Amino acid sequence: MRSDRMAECLGTPADASVSGYLRINDRCTFVINYASLRMGIFAPTMMLVKSIQLRTGVMTMSPRFSRRDFAKFSLAASTAMLTGLKGASAATPKGEPIRIGVLHSLSGTMAISETTLKDAILMMVELQNRKGGVLGRPLEAVVVDPASNWPLFAEKARQLLAVDKVASVFGCWTSVSRKSVLPVFEELNGILFYPVQYEGQECSRNVFYTGAAPNQQAIPAVDYLLSADGGGAKRFALVGTDYVYPRTTNQILQNYLKGKGIADADIMVNYTPFGQSDWQTIVSQLKSFGSGGKKTAVVSTINGDANVPFYKELAAQGISATDIPVMAFSVGEEELAGMDTKPLVGQLAAWNYFESIDTPANKAFIKEWHDYTKNPKRTTNDPMEASYIGFNLWVQAVEKVGSTDHDKVIDAMVGLKQANLTGGTAQVLPNHHITKPVYIGEIQDDGQFNVVWQTPKEVPGMAWSPYVAETKNLIGDWTKPISCGNYDTVKKACLGAKHG
């Protein structure tokens, strides 16, 4: 969903056409058509290249324990030893290590975003081991590289669960990668912590969704635009990249806006291909749409890579945030790091975490992060906080039941609480989503966000959207007696499928 929620199906279009992933999720037929058309001339050779690349493993390197990780662990071990010698209170973890899996792409198009999350989990493992591990045993991270290749995600997930016997897995970014591992987690009864905001409409017993559901990001963001503080917009342009997350989100938003009395004529929906780099026409369309005599706002679900040229074009055509504000769901601190933000001041983003939020916990986290990465400029972002929450919730659950047994941990998770980095508490709900505060930030000229609005209290995540006709009666509840991911509250029946 954010940067690089990337090619839901395929990566950037060019990448798509170059790599041409062959197996594809059924939602993605449209894109593959486009890609194969694009491939027209080179398809046969490209596929040859791809298959050779897959066979020789050019992009797939998956050492369970890289040398760098080893260095980090020996460092952690020696620090632990040192503190032990000094007689510090934290006990050195002993015994058979508890393994946890890290399933984030370290190569390919998604590497840009997912590498950060891998580092964040490794940092937290190190910190946890310094604090005495879990159940007195050290944690060991098993890092695999699914290489931004969706089928490979399922393969690596199977490896983690069946071969490495990990206690839990932290991973995935794109919805398609999550959908690809879902059957594996359900078959082998694993635990996945998914740390990225997503389109909802899913509720699996084996997944904990620590990122935002649509009602924890999109709906509050639109509420803000409708409010007097946000400019009281009466006309909305929903602009997004053409894949499942923007399409689902925009469908929800369209229904929601209509419920708020916005006429059809005042809603414009526009989709662009992945990695769109020429925004001239669309920005000028937005401009003329904005001249309809009503305050206009843009809601952007544009995929990360295409955002830079989009904002550059907005600046070039002289649209400022005070004329037509753009509310983005996929632009975070990391995307802004690649942009000159002066022309963007005042443009909006909705997240559940901003690096700029000034709380002691957040400051401490940022400091740990800078120390760990040895880079004082490395930014933190929303999915990192979601990883942090997920990791700590899992530690709590394991400590609570005194075992890493998957069923016990899953049952113990519901109701657990973890303090957010930005204040407030995340509580695990029966539908395996969590409560989250929602913040609206305005881009500043230093590339950070200034929070201008926040929800008065945490918003509980909803797996199924009430604004979509087919799912408006559904809830997820994995506690007894319902124990169902898609329970119809009208028919009083579980629809049966294991997930959405």
Add this chain to the structure above:
Amino acid sequence: MKTFLAAALLCLSFALPVTARADEDAFSGLTTTQFNVIATSVSQIAQEGGPRALPVLRALSDHKLFAAKEGDGLFIQTDSGWQDARTGAAATPDPEMVRPVRLNNHVRQAVAAAEAQLQLIAGTPAERQAAATLLYQRHDPAMLPAIDAALGKTDDASLKTMLQDARAATLLTPGAPPSDEQTQRQAVATLYAAGGLDARGVLTQATTSEALAPATRKDAQDAVASIDRSLRLWGFGQDAFYGLSLGSVLLLAAMGLAITFGVMGVINMAHGELMMIGAYTTWLTQRAVMSVAPSLGSFSLILAVPAAFLVCGALGILIERGLIRFLYGRPLETLLATWGLSLILQQVIRSLFGPTNVAVITPSWLSGSFHLGGLEITLNRLAIMIFAIAVMGGLMLVLRRTSLGLEMRAVTQNRRMAALMGIHTARVDALTFGLGSGIAGLAGVAVSQIDNVSPNLGQNYIIDSFLVVVFGGVGNLWGTLAAAMTLGVGGKALEPIVGAVSGKILILVLVILYIQRHPRGMFPLRGRGVES
């Protein structure tokens, strides 16, 4: 009871002056943390005018305005220290005890309007013009007195026109003081004459406004329809500009490939990565110039042009000597080897500069746009068009007018014959490949102004580049030009009609159909050389 009363009185007597002060002092609102109070305060400051109004508002928009954490002290941070915002006198607040006054879009809007209001009277002619334009765009009824006052004072014709437009727009906005039908219709006529999107916005709103007379609304409707017609006509021109500018980007990306693939026949999958390296060279040049001579920062782009050409050219020669020369005549191996090379180059850049985008700054002389009739010409796109034409011209000159160009053509047409004539073909191969790579670097410089600069940059262009070269006719530069512009204009003409996604698909379908019929592209090379 008595003591309670006394205490209450005492409280009141303290409270009174404070509230009175807050009422008196428009600046006090700035010390709160509520954005709507700050915005109201900003408008109030502008209404009152006064010598401190403009400096305080400027400080606010520059993030230089600080409020005391306790009390209603207000300070401006200057280069040399602090000054009291209300008086302008030097002050020495405890930096720990002040916090910046924050803005949001609501406040920013209020500040812009307030600044415009103040500058309308006190500013330089250029500032006044800008202020009038802003008031026209905002057409806030509260500004009507300010506009009237300024209208009474100015003799400048263009400022007067702008102010009259602003006045007309304001009068038609809901919430404006009621006016008679004559005035309203006059205002509609004025706006109709002004034309453009801003006028269209106001008039569209006026068509449904209850406050206006039916005849005015009818006028407004006609005006909107008429403006729409003219906008649609200009729209064709605008689409043509967008198309040419997209075509220029394609041309730049494809031109290097037209040399390496078109002339030499090397399928260079690492072409996009050479562009990417060109873009990173731009970034590095910019950083170097910024650190050595910050004042020249905005011209670093000009310096980046030769730098990128040389870096990528040298890299190209290296690739040719180290890799490609062993693979001549084996297209599949070349393709695989250069594909591998492209992955290696990406990873090298990723390791060196990180996976995230780097920020290439657009210099001020390339930012923004200007109007040409109803056309909006963005400067960065215009610059890329000119740059593309210049590079094309330069390349033509090299190929047609230099001995290197002659040797290149000789070698590619008949290698053995050229060698027999004493041409050092290996050297020519290396230089040709270097030239193509250098041009890819130049494309990278241009692309850095409109797109992401990340290790993935090249992948976004490689397929399009091949498409252009094949469509245009392999080995023909004019064909490349024609193909790039056809694809650009065609794409941009389709986009408003069928949308970006379907537009791209449609273009590709058309190109494939065309190539089915004309496998050698639009401008195939003819003659005996081709047959072999």
